Amino acid sequence: MKKSIVLAGVIFLFLGVLNAQPDNSGENDIMTEKGLRDSILLTIQKTRDSINTEMEKKMGLLEKQITNFDKSLGQVTLSGEARIKTLEEKVKTIEMLEEASAQGKLSTYQANYQSAVINLVSMERELKPLYLFKSTQAFYSTLNQVANPGTYPGYSEWYKTFKTYIERNKQKEATLNVISQVLAVSGDIAQGAPVSGPLVQTLFVGMGNFIATLGKNQQILKDQSEKMFRLTMVLSQFTHEKDQIETEWEAINKELGDLKSIYDETLNHNLTILGIDKSVLQSRFTKENDANRRLVFLNELTGVVSETVKKEHSENSKKWKDKFFYEMQTVQSLKVRFGGITFRISQNLIKYQDLITKYKSSPELGGRMAELDVRLKELINSFDSSFDPLEYIKSADRMYQVE
Numbered sequence: 001m002k003k004s005i006v007l008a009g010v011i012f013l014f015l016g017v018l019n020a021q022p023d024n025s026g027e028n029d030i031m032t033e034k035g036l037r038d039s040i041l042l043t044i045q046k047t048r049d050s051i052n053t054e055m056e057k058k059m060g061l062l063e064k065q066i067t068n069f070d071k072s073l074g075q076v077t078l079s080g081e082a083r084i085k086t087l088e089e090k091v092k093t094i095e096m097l098e099e100a101s102a103q104g105k106l107s108t109y110q111a112n113y114q115s116a117v118i119n120l121v122s123m124e125r126e127l128k129p130l131y132l133f134k135s136t137q138a139f140y141s142t143l144n145q146v147a148n149p150g151t152y153p154g155y156s157e158w159y160k161t162f163k164t165y166i167e168r169n170k171q172k173e174a175t176l177n178v179i180s181q182v183l184a185v186s187g188d189i190a191q192g193a194p195v196s197g198p199l200v201q202t203l204f205v206g207m208g209n210f211i212a213t214l215g216k217n218q219q220i221l222k223d224q225s226e227k228m229f230r231l232t233m234v235l236s237q238f239t240h241e242k243d244q245i246e247t248e249w250e251a252i253n254k255e256l257g258d259l260k261s262i263y264d265e266t267l268n269h270n271l272t273i274l275g276i277d278k279s280v281l282q283s284r285f286t287k288e289n290d291a292n293r294r295l296v297f298l299n300e301l302t303g304v305v306s307e308t309v310k311k312e313h314s315e316n317s318k319k320w321k322d323k324f325f326y327e328m329q330t331v332q333s334l335k336v337r338f339g340g341i342t343f344r345i346s347q348n349l350i351k352y353q354d355l356i357t358k359y360k361s362s363p364e365l366g367g368r369m370a371e372l373d374v375r376l377k378e379l380i381n382s383f384d385s386s387f388d389p390l391e392y393i394k395s396a397d398r399m400y401q402v403e
Contacts, residue, residue, distance in 0.1 A: 048111035339392035
C-alpha cells in the first residue's frame with residue numbers, strides 16, 4: 001500500500017512538478033499545448049532559415065565581388081589610382097562580408113535561444129495533464145484492492161475465526177504468540193495490511209496449524225480455511241512481485257525532485273536575463289486558459305529574446321554568446337532528462353502488464369485481473385497519448401542549428 005501511494009505520488013509529481021494548473025485538462029488540451037509550441041518553433045525556424053538564405057545569397061555576391069577585385073588587382077596594366085580605388089572597394093566589401101557573417105551568426109543565436117526559452121516555458125503546461133493522474137488513481141485503487149485479501153468474499157469473516165484461534169492458543173504455543181505480536185504491529189491483513197515481508201512465513205505456519213486442528217466434524221470450515229490459506233499465499237507472492245516493480249518509482253521520484261529544482265532555477269534565471277517577472281509568465285501563459293492569448297504571449301516572448309540577444313551582442317561583442325550558451329545547454333539537458341524519465345515510467349508500466357498476464361490464469365486472482373487490465377490499459381493509453389519519450393529526446397537533439 002505504501003509503495004502504491006509513493007507511485008501515485010510519482011506520477012502526480014511528474015504531472016504537477018512544474019506548478020499546479022487550472023483543471024482544464026484532457027487529451028485535446030495536451031495536443032493544443034504541443035500545437036502552440038510547435039507553431040512558434042516552426043515560425044522561429046522559418047524566420048531563421050529565411051534570414052540565413054538571404055545572408056548566404058548576400059555573402060555569395062560579396063565573395064564574387066572580392067574575387068573580381070582580386071582579378072583586377074592582378075592586372076599589371078591597372079593604374080596606380082585605379083589600384084588604390086580597387087583596394088578601397090575590396091576592403092569595404094570584406095567589411096560588408098564580415099558584417100553579413102556576423103549578422104548570420106547573430107540570427108542563428110537569436111533563433112537558438114528563442115527555441116530554448118519557448119521549450120523551457122512550455123514544459124510547465126506540457127507536463128501537467130491531471131486527467132492522467134485521475135487514471136492513475138483508478139488503476140492503483142484497483143491494484144490495492146487486488147492485493148487486499150479483505151476484499152475477497154468470505155475472507156474477513158474467516159480471518160476473524162483464525163485470529164480468535166491465535167488469541168485463544170497463543171499462551172500454549174510460542175509460534176502463535178509471535179504471530180499475535182506481529183499482527184499487533186503490522187496490522188490486520190484483512191483490513192489492508194500488506195501480505196508481504198519475511199514475517200509472512202510465520203503467518204503461514206499459524207494458518208497451517210489452525211487447519212491441522214480442524215476435525216472431520218468441521219469439514220466446511222476446513223475447506224474454507226484451505227481456500228483462504230491458498231489465497232493468502234498467492235496474494236503474498238503477487239504483492240512481492242508488485243513491490244519489486246514499484247521499487248523503481250522511488251528512484252524516479254528522486255530524479256523528478258532533482259529535475260524540479262533544476263527546472264525552477266533555470267526558469268527563474270532565464271526570466272531574469274529577459275527582464276520578465278514570473279508573475280507575468282504565470283498570468284499570461286501558465287494559468288491562461290485561452291490558447292490564442294497564450295500564443296500572443298509566446299510571440300511577444302520571442303521578440304523579447306531576440307532583442308535581449310541583440311543587445312548583448314552590441315554591448316559585449318567578444319563574449320556575448322557566453323550569457324546564453326550555458327542556458328541553452330541546460331534547457332536541452334532538461335528535455336533529454338524528462339524524456340528519459342518518461343521512458344522509464346513507460347517501461348515500468350509495461351511490467352504491470354506482465355504481472356497481470358502471469359496471474360490471469362490463477363484460480364484465486366484470475367477474476368480480478370480483467371478489471372485491473374482495463375484500468376492499466378486506460379493508464380497506458382493516457383500516458384502514451386500525452387508523452388512520446390523517444391520523440392521528446394529526439395526533439396531535444398534537434399533544438400538548435402549549428403553555426
